[in-house]
Amino acid sequence: MKFDELRLIPPLLDAVHASGYETPTPIQSRVIPLVLKRKDVLACAQTGTGKTAAFALPILQQLAGQVPQNRNMGGRNQPRKNQPRKIRSLVLAPTRELAQQISDSFSTYGRNLGLKHTAVFGGVNKNPQSRTLRGGVDILVATPGRLLDHMSEGTISLDSIEILVLDEADRMLDMGFMPDIRRILKQIPKNRQTLFLSATMPAPIRELANEILSDPVAVEVARVSSPAESVEHLAYHVEKASKRSLLSNLLTHIAYSRALVFTRTKHGADKVVRHLMHGKISAAAIHGNKSQNARTRALDDFKSGKVGVLVATDIAARGLDVDGVSHVINFDLTDEPETYIHRIGRTGRAGASGVAMSFISSEEHDNLRGIQRLLGAKMQLASDMPGYKAPTEPVVLQGEERSGGGGKGKPRRSNAAPKQAPYFPKKKGTRRPPKPGRNRSGAKKRSVQTAAR
The missing domain is CATH 3.40.50.300 (P-loop containing nucleotide triphosphate hydrolases)
Known part of the structure; x- marks a missing residue:
C-alpha cells in the first residue's frame, strides 16, 4: 500500500x-x-x-x-x-x-x-x-x-x-x-x-x-510488549563499580552511529557523562533536573551528530524520536520489563537492525529474569572484548538451578512470555457491578476510620 x-x-x-x-x-x-x-x-x-x-x-x-x-x-x-x-x-x-x-x-x-x-x-x-x-x-x-x-x-x-x-x-x-x-x-x-x-x-x-x-x-500492530525482531539483545555481566569503565571501553571499540544510554537516576546520568567526556567521548545528558533549554540543546546535538552518546533517564527519554540510533545501552537494568521494551524501541526501527546492550550486576538478576520472561527468550551473552571477559560458564541467576528440573521437586520455570488475552473494549453499559465488599479491581474494600483532629 x-x-x-x-x-x-x-x-x-x-x-x-x-x-x-x-x-x-x-x-x-x-x-x-x-x-x-x-x-x-x-x-x-x-x-x-x-x-x-x-x-x-x-x-x-x-x-x-x-x-x-x-x-x-x-x-x-x-x-x-x-x-x-x-x-x-x-x-x-x-x-x-x-x-x-x-x-x-x-x-x-x-x-x-x-x-x-x-x-x-x-x-x-x-x-x-x-x-x-x-x-x-x-x-x-x-x-x-x-x-x-x-x-x-x-x-x-x-x-x-x-x-x-x-x-x-x-x-x-x-x-x-x-x-x-x-x-x-x-x-x-x-x-x-x-x-x-x-x-x-x-x-x-x-x-x-x-x-x-x-x-x-x-x-x-504487534504483540503487546514485544520488541522489534531486528534488535539483537546482548547481556554483559558486570559488577556495578565497573559499569562506567565497561561503557567507555564499549564505545571506544564498537562502531555506532548514535548510542542512547539509560540510567536509573538523574545523578547517575550526570556521572556517566562526566566519565565519558573525561575519556574524550562526546556525550550529553537529559533528565528532569536539566532546564528545557539544556534538554533541547542536548537533543539537537544528538540529532545533528555533534554528540554521539545521549544519556537519559526513562521519563526524560519518553517519546524520544531520533532516527539512526544504532545502540541502546541499559547501563542500569530497569525493574519493569515493559520499560525495557520502551527503551529499546529507539533502535531497530522500520526494519533497520539495532543492538540492545544490558549491563547486569548481581543485584539485577531478578530484573533480568522478568525481562527474559517478557521477551520469551534469554539474552545472548556478549563476547570477550578489551576490558570485558565473558563468563566461561552459564550464569546462574539468583533463585535458578543450573540444570535439571526446578529443584527440590519443583517444576522448571518457563522463560516463555505469559500469554495475554486479546483485549476487546467493552461497550457502554455492559460493565458488571463489583461483588459485595469488593471494589472495581476485585480487591477487598478497606474500612476507613476518621481520626478526630
Whole structure:
C-alpha cells in the first residue's frame, strides 16, 4: 500500500512525499482510514511504529474541512476571517519532549493547510504560551499539568474539542497523571472522537479506555510488549563499580552511529557523562533536573551528530524520536520489563537492525529474569572484548538451578512470555457491578476510620 491509496488530500500527500515517505507503516495504514471515518480508536503500538503520523494526518484532514469528493466524511470548514479560532483537537502527551515532537509533526504535515497549532508544557515561561493561546489555535498539544495551569488562568477553553488524543497513555499512568487527565476529561464535550494510544495495556489503562471510548475499533500492530525482531539483545555481566569503565571501553571499540544510554537516576546520568567526556567521548545528558533549554540543546546535538552518546533517564527519554540510533545501552537494568521494551524501541526501527546492550550486576538478576520472561527468550551473552571477559560458564541467576528440573521437586520455570488475552473494549453499559465488599479491581474494600483532629 502507498500513501496515495489512503485517500488523503493533496496538500497532505505533498507534505508526506516531501518528507521522503511513500509507504505507510502498518499502524498508519490501519488507523488513518478509521480516523477519517470518525471512529474511536484504541491502538496498541510501541514507540517507533509511526503512530504520531497515524493520528496527525487524519486530524489535519478533518480540521481542514477538505475530503475526497466521493467520500462523505463530514469535514468542517475552516474558521472565517476575523473569527477567533477555537481549539478543535487536543493531544495529551506525558512529557515535554514528546509534546514538542508531536507539534513538530503537525508543522511538517500541515504546512500547506493554514491551520494553527501550538504545544504547551512545563519547564518554560508560560507567558509566550498564553499569548499564542489567546490568539487562537485549531490544534493544541499539551502535557496534563501545564494544560491545567492554563485552564485555571482562563487562557484555554476546551468546550469546542472535536477530536481528543491520548498518546502514550501507559506512561501517563506511570507518571501519576491519571487524576489530572480525569479533571481534563470533565471539561471536554462527550460528543467527540477519541483516539487512545498505548504501548502496553495494564488493567488501569483498559479501565480508562472503557470509560472514555465509544464503540472503538481496536488496532494492534504487534504483540503487546514485544520488541522489534531486528534488535539483537546482548547481556554483559558486570559488577556495578565497573559499569562506567565497561561503557567507555564499549564505545571506544564498537562502531555506532548514535548510542542512547539509560540510567536509573538523574545523578547517575550526570556521572556517566562526566566519565565519558573525561575519556574524550562526546556525550550529553537529559533528565528532569536539566532546564528545557539544556534538554533541547542536548537533543539537537544528538540529532545533528555533534554528540554521539545521549544519556537519559526513562521519563526524560519518553517519546524520544531520533532516527539512526544504532545502540541502546541499559547501563542500569530497569525493574519493569515493559520499560525495557520502551527503551529499546529507539533502535531497530522500520526494519533497520539495532543492538540492545544490558549491563547486569548481581543485584539485577531478578530484573533480568522478568525481562527474559517478557521477551520469551534469554539474552545472548556478549563476547570477550578489551576490558570485558565473558563468563566461561552459564550464569546462574539468583533463585535458578543450573540444570535439571526446578529443584527440590519443583517444576522448571518457563522463560516463555505469559500469554495475554486479546483485549476487546467493552461497550457502554455492559460493565458488571463489583461483588459485595469488593471494589472495581476485585480487591477487598478497606474500612476507613476518621481520626478526630
